[in-house]
Amino acid sequence: MLHRLAPGEPLGLLALLGGGVLALGFCVAAAAGIGDFNIPLRTVFLAVTNNLDLTAAPLDRIEESVVWNLRLSRALVAALCGAGLAICGAILQSLLRNPLAEPFVLGVSAGASTGAVAVIVLGIGAGAVSLSFGAFAGAFAAFGFVALLSNGTVSGPNQTILAGVAASQLFNALTSYIVMTSANAQQARDVMFWLLGSFGGVRWPEFQLLLAVIALSLVVCIWYARTLDAFAFGDEEAASMGVSVGRVRIVLFGVTALMTATIVSMVGAIGFVGLVVPHVARFLVGPLHLRLLPACVVLGAVFMVTADIVSRVILPQQTLPIGVVTALVGVPFFSVLLYRARNRM
Amino acid sequence: MSVVAESLSWQAGGRQILQDVSLRAEPGETLGLIGPNGSGKSSLLRLLAGLRRPGAGRVEIDGQDIARLSRRDMALRVALVQQQSTTEANVTARDVVRLGRTPHRGALAGWTAADEEAVAQALAGVGMQHAATRIWRTLSGGERQRIQIARALAQKPSVLFLDEPTNHLDIEHQIAILRLVRDLRLTSVVALHDLNHAATFCDRIVVLQKGRHIAAGTPDEVLTEDMLARVFSVAGRVRPSPYRPGPEIHFLVDAPEA
Numbered sequence: 001m002l003h004r005l006a007p008g009e010p011l012g013l014l015a016l017l018g019g020g021v022l023a024l025g026f027c028v029a030a031a032a033g034i035g036d037f038n039i040p041l042r043t044v045f046l047a048v049t050n051n052l053d054l055t056a057a058p059l060d061r062i063e064e065s066v067v068w069n070l071r072l073s074r075a076l077v078a079a080l081c082g083a084g085l086a087i088c089g090a091i092l093q094s095l096l097r098n099p100l101a102e103p104f105v106l107g108v109s110a111g112a113s114t115g116a117v118a119v120i121v122l123g124i125g126a127g128a129v130s131l132s133f134g135a136f137a138g139a140f141a142a143f144g145f146v147a148l149l150s151n152g153t154v155s156g157p158n159q160t161i162l163a164g165v166a167a168s169q170l171f172n173a174l175t176s177y178i179v180m181t182s183a184n185a186q187q188a189r190d191v192m193f194w195l196l197g198s199f200g201g202v203r204w205p206e207f208q209l210l211l212a213v214i215a216l217s218l219v220v221c222i223w224y225a226r227t228l229d230a231f232a233f234g235d236e237e238a239a240s241m242g243v244s245v246g247r248v249r250i251v252l253f254g255v256t257a258l259m260t261a262t263i264v265s266m267v268g269a270i271g272f273v274g275l276v277v278p279h280v281a282r283f284l285v286g287p288l289h290l291r292l293l294p295a296c297v298v299l300g301a302v303f304m305v306t307a308d309i310v311s312r313v314i315l316p317q318q319t320l321p322i323g324v325v326t327a328l329v330g331v332p333f334f335s336v337l338l339y340r341a342r343n344r345m
Numbered sequence: 346m347s348v349v350a351e352s353l354s355w356q357a358g359g360r361q362i363l364q365d366v367s368l369r370a371e372p373g374e375t376l377g378l379i380g381p382n383g384s385g386k387s388s389l390l391r392l393l394a395g396l397r398r399p400g401a402g403r404v405e406i407d408g409q410d411i412a413r414l415s416r417r418d419m420a421l422r423v424a425l426v427q428q429q430s431t432t433e434a435n436v437t438a439r440d441v442v443r444l445g446r447t448p449h450r451g452a453l454a455g456w457t458a459a460d461e462e463a464v465a466q467a468l469a470g471v472g473m474q475h476a477a478t479r480i481w482r483t484l485s486g487g488e489r490q491r492i493q494i495a496r497a498l499a500q501k502p503s504v505l506f507l508d509e510p511t512n513h514l515d516i517e518h519q520i521a522i523l524r525l526v527r528d529l530r531l532t533s534v535v536a537l538h539d540l541n542h543a544a545t546f547c548d549r550i551v552v553l554q555k556g557r558h559i560a561a562g563t564p565d566e567v568l569t570e571d572m573l574a575r576v577f578s579v580a581g582r583v584r585p586s587p588y589r590p591g592p593e594i595h596f597l598v599d600a601p602e603a
Contacts, residue, residue: 094434097432099433222453223452223453224452225452226447226450226452227447227452229440229447230444230447232432232434232441232444233430233432233441233444234430234432236391236396236427236430237427237430239396240396240420240424240425240427241420241444241445241500242417242418242419242421242447243447244415244416244417245416282435286435286436287434287436287440288436288440
């Protein structure tokens, strides 16, 4: 069923990406239709075209509003989050030459959470902009902490992972401390749900901001795709092939922190996507980044939208935290891949 | 292009790795770098390739101070093959050789006929055309070494730095690689352990000991019984080779210390 495309097989890649985009469209449509009450796909389609002023079909006002204002924006935000986290994982894994690297493992998500929680609970400023700013400051603080502990580029990739584990612990502890000492009961409930990840409450404004951030970041990452290939043998080899290693690391770490901070500030810390999707993508299209990054975008988006549908329907009248679903769906899938990969060697 | 190093010094971890080392490689020359383990050969190659900034001294490639060259301009002139560089990525041998084209390509530029030809030539040069589609992980140590050299050749450099390129290779491929390097007539600086290889393939040799420059000259001038005893702590007899120009070294392993 799954096979690795041979290098230099652009048609295969296009077919895969085309298929992925179709699958994504279907998933988003399904996400807009499925919920506490199901809405037929035809109504979903007409609701979208109505709101784009392409049609003026007479629809149930409530159904139309649910599709457009609640579910569609939520599904598209989920797609962007999945795509963004998958790109972050692919880039960190390549730059650090470590298959475990991703924003969650490196403590960047934890740092962003701490920053956002500090804003929510301690009330530093108010409104979405300062929440994002808090997450942003936290993400960069975590990155700085990891960079400092792992001593920049000199020490090996493993030390960076250890520093990331330390950063996760530190920032999670800080978050708990802030919640335990300063939050009232309602704030604590909000914070806890949001720490496990939730797409509840995201609407079109979040989508627009996220779209701008992810699109910009993707352009930067595609620009550096060839450069990332040159890191396969390490920083020194990359440098000897003409890569300005220091500048590339700063730019790409910065872009990764930007994406992570934006995502965490909106939907909380969602693990596993950044770890697993790049591995699945590599398995399908190989390790070269000009193919890998687009594959990560499509696969990450499909995975996250599907996980969000599952989180909404698996328990009647309740929504599971998205992080629970990504792990429950992702781990068995990943196990099968690992098992198959072992058999092929 | 010529390579000139003037009084290079370099410290790492509070230890003086290189102290006042100078050398000169003329255009087209193959310069051997010999010395015991830890004498600073690899560090010197890193300084020459511009991967490390020297604490003192300077390196010139073709008369230009490399501190003023961008990384990319440097990579268009100079290629480096380090010891035992490896990857976990699932890349093919050809993917690795293609990396050598990195400095020649823009961020989004397509793959050109010149790129393809450089890769094909490089693979043929190290005799690895047949293995181009194999996955890196499945290659033997010697095959990996040859692919790394092909990667450096695909870079189309004028200057080649090689750090013990014959490690892991059987004798046939040791000779094939060193002949290739000599016959390319690039300016090459090659760190070598095998002194007879140095005598066979190098135009001139530089001897390092504990980070200091000990001697430099033709193989006949440098490879002496006295030097073997002083620098390498072994007893040996050096005779002119009856089969080729240059000296030939025999080690006296059971003799009392010379």
